[in-house]
Amino acid sequence: xxxxxxxxxxxxxxxxxxxxxxxxxxxxxxxxxxxxxxxxxxxxxxxxxxxxxxxxxxxxxxxxxxxxxxxxx
Numbered sequence: 001x002x003x004x005x006x007x008x009x010x011x012x013x014x015x016x017x018x019x020x021x022x023x024x025x026x027x028x029x030x031x032x033x034x035x036x037x038x039x040x041x042x043x044x045x046x047x048x049x050x051x052x053x054x055x056x057x058x059x060x061x062x063x064x065x066x067x068x069x070x071x072x073x
Contacts, residue, residue, distance in 0.1 A: 029053060038058040
């Protein structure tokens with residue numbers, strides 16, 4: 001009898017959940033991830049169903065950009 005780590009059941013559950021998510025929702029999640037250079041995508045789930053996809057994009061401002069804005073008239 002082989003020993004298990006407990007990860008197998010979590011992995012199987014994740015695979016089962018992935019199969020239950022409709023293809024169009026999967027596409028929206030992938031589109032959100034692909035569209036962000038820096039930031040995060042949050043998937044909100046209620047009752048086992050995806051109800052919202054939130055995208056938070058971060059805009060990185062370099063030091064040079066800050067200094068050039070400060071010296072403008």
